[in-house]
Amino acid sequence: MRFVIPSLLAFATSVTAIGNTLVFNNSTSPIYVWSVSSTVGPQQTVVSGGLYMEPLHRDENSGGIAIKITKKAGGLYSGDPQQIFAYSIDNAQVWYDLSTVFGEPFAGQRVEVTSDTGGSIIWPKGSNPGGSQVKVASSDENVWFTVYGAPGV
Incomplete structure (x- = not known):
């Protein structure tokens, strides 16, 4: 699947002048994603x-966006473990972090957040390795x- 990432990146870059947030599922099972703000x-x-x-x-109401990810359909509403990829855009910068709630849905699986020039967040085993994220x-x-x-x- 590694050859797919450059193609997806080229497509995503061509879509708009402002950046995008992307969730790529490189695992073997489906995942479920919600974009959460004031709605x-x-x-x-x-x-x-x-x-x-x-x-x-x-x-405009909450400031930031939380991309909430579960391994079960409807997991956002059933108390399932959630991976939260949150970001807040502030003019020329986007601030982002990674956290979990109700457990670690990807325990034992690598998860990461990357960008071209920003810092990377890497959880090699699906749990917070500590330190600022x-x-x-x-x-x-x-x-x-x-x-x-x-x-x-």
Whole structure:
């Protein structure tokens, strides 16, 4: 699946002048994604090898956006473990971080957030390795959340 990432990046970069936030599912099972701000967007199903994308934007009421990800359909409303990829755009910069709530949905799986020039957040085993997780990049870049399959899968 590594050859897919450059193609997806080229496509995402060509979509708009402002950056995008992208969720790439490089695991073997579907994942479920919601964009949450002062409102909750509809559930998006991202199949293995699939991609969810939205332009970076700011919510005027809450300020930031939380991309909430679960391993179960409807997991946002059933108390399932949630991976939270949050970002806030501030003019020329986008600030982003990674956290969990109700458990660690990707325990044992590598998860990471990357951009072209901003810092990377890497959780090699699907849990916070400690330290500050807040990073910053130019708001005209794409910021990627990627979940990988369990080792040996």
